[in-house]
Amino acid sequence: MTEAFIYDHVRTPRGRGKKDGALHEVPAVRLGAKVLEALRDRNGIETSKIDDIIFGCVDPVGEAGSVIPKASAFEAGYDFAAPGMQISRFCASGLDAVNLGAAKVAFGADDLVIAGGVESMSRVGMGMSGGAWIMDPSVAIPAYFMPQGVSADLIATKYGFTRDDVDAYAVESQKRAAQSWQEGRFSRSVVPVRDQNGLVILDRDEHMRPSTDMQSLGSLNASFAMFGEMGGYDVVGIQAHPELETVEHVHHAGNSSGIVDGAAAVLIGSKKGGEMLGLRPRARIRAFANIGSDPALMLTGPVDVTKKLLAKTGLLLADIDLFELNEAFAAVVLRYCQAFDIPMEKMNVNGGAIAMGHPLGATGAMILGTVLDELERQGKERALVTLCIGAGMGTATVIERI
Numbered sequence: 354m355t356e357a358f359i360y361d362h363v364r365t366p367r368g369r370g371k372k373d374g375a376l377h378e379v380p381a382v383r384l385g386a387k388v389l390e391a392l393r394d395r396n397g398i399e400t401s402k403i404d405d406i407i408f409g410c411v412d413p414v415g416e417a418g419s420v421i422p423k424a425s426a427f428e429a430g431y432d433f434a435a436p437g438m439q440i441s442r443f444c445a446s447g448l449d450a451v452n453l454g455a456a457k458v459a460f461g462a463d464d465l466v467i468a469g470g471v472e473s474m475s476r477v478g479m480g481m482s483g484g485a486w487i488m489d490p491s492v493a494i495p496a497y498f499m500p501q502g503v504s505a506d507l508i509a510t511k512y513g514f515t516r517d518d519v520d521a522y523a524v525e526s527q528k529r530a531a532q533s534w535q536e537g538r539f540s541r542s543v544v545p546v547r548d549q550n551g552l553v554i555l556d557r558d559e560h561m562r563p564s565t566d567m568q569s570l571g572s573l574n575a576s577f578a579m580f581g582e583m584g585g586y587d588v589v590g591i592q593a594h595p596e597l598e599t600v601e602h603v604h605h606a607g608n609s610s611g612i613v614d615g616a617a618a619v620l621i622g623s624k625k626g627g628e629m630l631g632l633r634p635r636a637r638i639r640a641f642a643n644i645g646s647d648p649a650l651m652l653t654g655p656v657d658v659t660k661k662l663l664a665k666t667g668l669l670l671a672d673i674d675l676f677e678l679n680e681a682f683a684a685v686v687l688r689y690c691q692a693f694d695i696p697m698e699k700m701n702v703n704g705g706a707i708a709m710g711h712p713l714g715a716t717g718a719m720i721l722g723t724v725l726d727e728l729e730r731q732g733k734e735r736a737l738v739t740l741c742i743g744a745g746m747g748t749a750t751v752i753e754r755i
Contacts, residue, residue: 355623357455358634359752362469362619362722363391363544367558367710370474370612375555377614379546381410381417381473385425388618391544392467393429396620401432402629404463407454408618409446409470410439411713412482421471441714442643444679445740445748446470447617448717452641452750454621464626469618470714479612479713486744496744497593497649499586502577502609504651505682506602507590511650512688516603519683520570523608523707525697526680530704531563538703538730542722560611560710575602576609593649608683613710617718634755636725639735640666641750652685654747655739656692662737662749670695673751674733677724679716679740680705689739702727716740721750728754 365387368376376384385408393400408422423437442449447470454466485492492498499507509519533539534557545556581587587600620632627634642662646654655678663669676699678686690700703723706716717740724736739749 354459355461357458357621357638358624358627359636359638359725360620360622360627360632360634361392361396362617362718362725363388363542364617364719364722365546365615366543366555367560367613367615367712368555369559370614370710372475374475374614375559376473376546377475379554380476381471382421382424382428384473384546384614384616385421385471386428387544387546388469388616389425389429389431389467392618392620396630396632398630401434403431403435403465403467405454405457405466406435406437407450407466407468408439409441409450409714409717411441411443411446411472412477412479413439413441414482415477417473417477442746442748443743444681444711444713445717445742446714447719448721448738448740448748448750451619451621451718451721455638455641458621458623464629465622467618467620469616469718471616472712472714473614474612474712475614497589499589500577500580501651501743502604502682503581503586503590503600504649505604505684506577506581506600507594508650508652508688509603509684510597510601511594512691514603514684514687518687519603519608520567522683522687523570524565524567526701526704526707527561527563527565529702530558530561530708533703534558538726542726558709560613561708565607570607573605573607576605578602590649604682604684608707610681610706611710613712615712615715615719617715617722619718619722636752636754639751639753644747646745646747648745651743651745652681652741653688654741654745655685655689655749658747658749659693659737659739662751666751668751673735673737674699675702675724675727675736676700677720677736677738679711679720680707681711681741683707685741717748721752725752
């Protein structure tokens with residue numbers, strides 16, 4: 354098998370996923386084109402040599418549909434020889450796009466792949482693509498379907514995380530993200546989004562609230578109590594986990610991931626592919642794995658898939674220098690750290706989606722790039738990237754710096 358190397362990565366800033374957000378005027382296809390343009394221009398890529406472009410997009414409908422990476426390639430001026438493919442594994446779509454690209458390279462089918470994802474949540478609302486998991490009782494009932502926020506509260510209840518615990522984690526995420534921007538840790542990888550006149554629309558993550566503290570979070574009401582109590586989803590959770598007598602609702606907008614717009618792209622290739630471009634690899638993709646997990650808890654998949662991946666590779670937790678876990682909800686990260694006794698100085702050291710937001714289809718590629726930059730900054734060797742996924746799944750990838 355051929356080794357799959359990471360040669361470069363870029364992302365847009367994350368814009369608030371609302372009509373008054375800075376990126377609302379920029380359709381998903383244009384966000385995707387921005388990262389394709391940036392990878393091409395900064396690496397001198399002859400785009401006819403790109404064997405595939407794979408993007409994750411969780412709601413590929415309307416203007417975000419019709420194989421959006423190929424549409425983005427047209428807008429970015431790529432050679433017509435570069436094909437495109439669109440995939441979805443909910444929140445892990447961007448990371449699974451990278452993993453799929455790496456697999457194609459490792460098998461020898463491709464030498465150069467651009468993989469990543471895009472989501473314009475201000476223009477195509479979350480859940481717009483529908484689906485049987487949500488809408489069809491014959492699927493929803495055996496799957497213990499409930500809103501993800503109720504599942505996050507179920508995790509907090511089961512594993513003993515209080516409102517103070519999840520709020521304290523959220524404050525730390527904001528603090529770390531602000532420090533990372535202040536110190537220029539993202540400057541190498543974030544490419545500004547410009548309008549057709551070349552004027553900058555956004556060059557910095559817009560969702561952050563650096564002044565967040567325990568007092569300001571304490572004033573927020575739990576967001577999912579009504580769904581759980583009035584909507585009947587607490588009963589669903591207790592049916593799945595009868596050891597619990599009640600569900601404590603602790604999550605709200607301030608300790609959950611933000612709805613944002615954004616795109617990310619990673620340049621993956623073989624040794625031959627890198628030599629064609631005159632590039633040196635920054636990291637190798639060591640291994641990856643997927644798994645299904647408890648559908649009621651839904652968001653504990655990172656624990657299960659990490660166990661699977663470590664067993665598969667023979668690596669130990671001590672062999673991992675940094676962990677990057679998408680901050681879908683604070684309890685997701687707290688449970689992961691609890692399960693493996695991971696110190697916080699190894700986890701999401703630059704902040705995460707609570708502070709900066711979660712553009713569903715792009716996040717996996719974004720956090721992989723973030724942790725690669727951090728490995729280089731700290732002079733460390735190995736990182737594990739993982740995300741929880743709707744319907745109870747997990748994806749994880751190990752990368753090693755070169």
